[in-house]
Amino acid sequence: MGCEMKGRAAPTRNAPLLAVYAAFVFGFIYLPIAVLTLYSFNRDGVGGFPPRHFTADWYRILLADSAIWDAVWNSLQVAAGAVALSLTLGLLAALALDRVDFPGKALFRRIVLLPLILPGIITGLSLLMFAVFAGAQLSLFTVFLGHGTALISVATTELFAGLQKMERAQEEASLDLGATPWQTFWRITLPNLRLSLIAAGLLIFTLSMDEIAVTFFLIGRDNTLPLEIWGRLRRGITPEINAISTLIFAASVVLIVIWYRIRTRDIGAQSRQLLERP
Amino acid sequence: MYSRAYKTIVSFPPLLWVGLFLLLPYALMFAHSFWTVRDGFIAHQWNLQNYRTLLANPVYLGVFLRTMRIAASVAFFSLLLGYPLAYFLSFHSGARKELLYQLVIVPLWVSYLVRGYAWKTILGSEGVLNGFLKYLHVTTEPVSFLLYSPFAVVLVLTHIYTPFVFLPIYASLEHIPRPLVEASQDLGAGPMKTFLRVILPLSMPGLIAGATFAFVLSLGDFLAPLLVGGASGTMIANVVQSLFGAAYDWPLGAAISICILFITVGLLFATERLEKRWAAK
Numbered sequence: 001m002g003c004e005m006k007g008r009a010a011p012t013r014n015a016p017l018l019a020v021y022a023a024f025v026f027g028f029i030y031l032p033i034a035v036l037t038l039y040s041f042n043r044d045g046v047g048g049f050p051p052r053h054f055t056a057d058w059y060r061i062l063l064a065d066s067a068i069w070d071a072v073w074n075s076l077q078v079a080a081g082a083v084a085l086s087l088t089l090g091l092l093a094a095l096a097l098d099r100v101d102f103p104g105k106a107l108f109r110r111i112v113l114l115p116l117i118l119p120g121i122i123t124g125l126s127l128l129m130f131a132v133f134a135g136a137q138l139s140l141f142t143v144f145l146g147h148g149t150a151l152i153s154v155a156t157t158e159l160f161a162g163l164q165k166m167e168r169a170q171e172e173a174s175l176d177l178g179a180t181p182w183q184t185f186w187r188i189t190l191p192n193l194r195l196s197l198i199a200a201g202l203l204i205f206t207l208s209m210d211e212i213a214v215t216f217f218l219i220g221r222d223n224t225l226p227l228e229i230w231g232r233l234r235r236g237i238t239p240e241i242n243a244i245s246t247l248i249f250a251a252s253v254v255l256i257v258i259w260y261r262i263r264t265r266d267i268g269a270q271s272r273q274l275l276e277r278p
Numbered sequence: 279m280y281s282r283a284y285k286t287i288v289s290f291p292p293l294l295w296v297g298l299f300l301l302l303p304y305a306l307m308f309a310h311s312f313w314t315v316r317d318g319f320i321a322h323q324w325n326l327q328n329y330r331t332l333l334a335n336p337v338y339l340g341v342f343l344r345t346m347r348i349a350a351s352v353a354f355f356s357l358l359l360g361y362p363l364a365y366f367l368s369f370h371s372g373a374r375k376e377l378l379y380q381l382v383i384v385p386l387w388v389s390y391l392v393r394g395y396a397w398k399t400i401l402g403s404e405g406v407l408n409g410f411l412k413y414l415h416v417t418t419e420p421v422s423f424l425l426y427s428p429f430a431v432v433l434v435l436t437h438i439y440t441p442f443v444f445l446p447i448y449a450s451l452e453h454i455p456r457p458l459v460e461a462s463q464d465l466g467a468g469p470m471k472t473f474l475r476v477i478l479p480l481s482m483p484g485l486i487a488g489a490t491f492a493f494v495l496s497l498g499d500f501l502a503p504l505l506v507g508g509a510s511g512t513m514i515a516n517v518v519q520s521l522f523g524a525a526y527d528w529p530l531g532a533a534i535s536i537c538i539l540f541i542t543v544g545l546l547f548a549t550e551r552l553e554k555r556w557a558a559k
Binding site: 015018019021022025026028029030032033035036039045046047048049050089090092093095096099100102108111112114115117118119120121122123125126127128129130133145149152181203206207210212213217226229230233237241242245248249252253256257260 | 280281283284285287288289291292293295296299300301302303304306307310359360362363365366367369370371380381382383384385387388389390391392393395396397398399400402404405406408409410412413437440441494495497498499500501505515518519522528531532535538539542543546
């Protein structure tokens with residue numbers, strides 16, 4: 001035992017160089033976001049050093065900028081729609097993969113995952129070709145269809161993992177005791193998947209709010225928030241963009257922390273969660 | 279135990295939807311790559327002309343090679359940053375492990391655009407870094423090669439994908455049975471030897487997965503080059519984008535997309551097998 005303890009302690013002791021390097025990597029990861037936030041309060045623009053003249057004016061300008069808030073509202077609608085669409089189809093797809101043997105199942109699983117694997121531009125352009133082929137006018141509706149369809153991949157993965165962990169006995173008991181499959185689905189299956197559904201929904205919402213590559217090719221006249229910002233980057237930049245970016249960052253952190261909490265609680269052990277990561 | 283009706287209800291809608299809204303669009307992309315543009319219209323005549331153009335025109339090949347180089351650099355630098363970080367967290371972070379882990383994964387889902395934009399404000403000739411260098415009297419004139427270069431593209435993509443690379447490596451390091459490490463040390467191997475002979479080989483599947491992620495994700499990126507790449511940082515997806523836009527040659531753009539698609543899927547397939555072989559050893 002004593003020997004074991006010594007062996008265990010050895011690798012965790014003293015790695016000052018490695019610690020410094022890790023701190024450097026953390027710095028690299030967080031520095032741009034810190035700079036961005038800092039300069040959102042800088043009166044004199046997005047660059048230069050040191051930042052002087054602390055001001056909240058850029059946030060005031062942002063608050064009064066109706067084009068940005070229209071874009072936020074558009075993004076919220078698209079994301080809400082995408083969550084509803086991809087969760088519905090993803091839940092069915094996960095149930096099908098879990099419980100039904102149908103021809104082409106392996107192929108189906110791979111095709112569902114393609115938007116997650118392929119560069120956004122390929123999925124975006126394919127959907128654009130389809131929209132042209134179908135004679136559809138590009139609009140927020142096509143963006144919603146694109147997001148909803150591409151994110152079925154995320155919903156299916158998360159919900160399939162949830163189903164695999166689910167205790168089958170409850171459903172069997174419910175069916176044996178005379179409940180219809182429909183009642184069993186609403187009273188047993190769905191409540192058991194609650195946490196997976198919330199976690200997947202939050203993730204899909206965040207991804208949709210931030211999506212550019214697919215949106216880029218499906219957008220009509222009305223912009224989503226990332227595309228509104230993208231358009232402004234071409235026209236010259238002011239700290240107002242820092243301000244909205246800082247708010248986006250803060251909002252994503254809040255959503256991610258909630259998502260992470262749910263997921264950790266859902267699966268229980270931290271190591272199990274890691275195992276499932278791609 | 280599930281009735282026929284149940285099975286039909288759960289499998290029919292997703293199959294139909296995915297077939298219609300995912301498989302069909304990808305198939306359309308594939309079909310376009312064998313068509314041509316004539317008089318400003320897409321002629322549905324099957325031919326291999328687009329693929330021939332790609333092989334014959336050195337411009338496309340050149341951009342392809344540059345894209346590969348950028349993607350490989352991103353994979354390399356992400357590993358250089360991500361691996362030691364994962365190693366530190368897994369073996370040396372002690373009680374702060376959980377917190378540090380969360381600190382790495384939070385930026386993973388934080389807006390691509392926000393991060394790309396942040397670098398733009400840092401690297402510009404009027405940017406934060408130039409202001410800082412001038413403030414320190416290191417330079418008098420702004421350094422202009424930072425932004426709008428392949429370097430900037432590699433930097434931004436490395437920043438974005440380092441957490442992606444970190445995750446599979448960390449997962450594989452966490453899987454290494456600690457008694458193996460202890461045994462190696464008890465038998466007299468130094469820390470370096472233990473790392474090279476035990477830890478590195480056992481974490482190879484994670485390392486391969488991470489490098490593949492970074493490479494594949496960078497390969498099809500068109501936003502970072504637009505944001506910080508300038509003309510010299512143009513990547514293959516930018517060519518696709520312009521062929522679908524102003525240049526209006528969808529079939530040729532589709533042919534390039536199909537090449538990217540096959541490289542991506544092929545690489546993922548190959549590395550998946552490689553990881554399995556390593557894991558089986």
